[in-house]
Amino acid sequence: MGSLGSLVKHPDDFYPLLKLKMAARRAEKQIPSEPHWGFCFSMLHKVSRSFALVIQQLDTNLRNAVCIFYLVLRALDTVEDDTSIATDVKVPILIDFYRHIYNRDWQFSCGTKDYKVLMDQFQLVSTAFLELEKGYQEAIEDITKRMGAGMAKFICKEVETVDDYDEYCHYVAGLVGLGLSKLFHAYGSEELAPDSLSNSMGLFLQKTNIIRDYLEDINEIPKSRMFWPRQIWSKYVNKLEDLKYEENSVKAVQCLNDMVTNALIHVDDCLKYMSALHDPAIFRFCAIPQVMAIGTLALCYNNIEVFRGVVKMRRGLTAKVIDRTSTMADVYGAFYDFSCMLKAKVDNNDPHAQKTLSRLDSVLKTCRNSGVLNKRKSYVIRNQSNYTPLLAIILFIILAIVLANLSPNWPNN
16 A cells, blocks of 8 residues: 555545555455466466456456456567567567467566566466457457567667657557457457557557656666667767766756657547447556556656656555546546646746647647536645644554454454
8 A cells, every 4th residue: 555654645545545455455366266367367466466457347258368468468578678688589589479379388488577477387378368269369369470570670670760669669559559459349349449549549658658667778787778769869968878867967858858748649549549438347448547647747747757766656646546537537537637737847948848738738628628527526636735633643543454454464353
């Protein structure tokens, strides 16, 4: 659960955090008993806890397909991310990965921690994959094949231009959007979304991650991973790694703002995609990560801490997003509020201030034109209230009781 200091500062985070904690426990209890399916869902909880929660809300057939789709692509991504694998070994694996998912005996040891476990026991994922309906298998195979080929291409090619950046993000994330749209359509509840909208759903998430993870990627051992396009960063520094040095702080923030502005171009497509969804569980599955992405961009924009450490939404706000994202009105409201937050941070002296403001104004106009902003209560931007010391004391007492009851050592008598 969130830190005590954060809970005192944001007492209204407590209930959503508690609900999230209980939902996580329920989800863990729903892990199937069959060994291969049990491995897949327990692994899903380990490599992406929040993603596992929204997957569990899907209908069983679709839930299983999305789980396997995610693990297959996570395994593929683990091969791509492991900089210790020689290129002449890595490229053939990436290209042929779509074949390996049909082989119950295939495995390849790479990655670290939970990702290494996933790779070492990948045959269990393949076993589960082979139990999916044919329509789901074909969709997963198609996307895996195209993604592996795209990843292989960029192992031997740097991200030079903005077009390269869009192409790379298409291969590693846009195709995920296309694949999920195919799975939703195969399930029968959704029309097949236009590829352009599905692609934007993936690109918006991927670009947000690339921006947020600058420091982790540039410090990767034994070799840096560099995804920011040279066409953007070369306007500010001679080498991408120079952005992390204190003497380049002003240029680093300007470059960061340029990257955020680039990501914002996908927002309108994302809102169109989500507004066309019918199934409530599929809607939440798609909407929660998108709201998290715009929230993360709002935090990252104009923030030098991106080059110093990890910038992410506090756990309480994340819990609120998960708890309060159920309808398109919720999505429009969250995008509106986070865009307002981002707009307030724009410095008119920034080289790309006008472009940033123009893209934000477009998002704000779309949200206003939805006509539903008055149907939700904002949790992103709230009136500053002076919570009394008594409230803080009550919060601590409640928290202590809840944590005691959740403890495995809590006495039965």
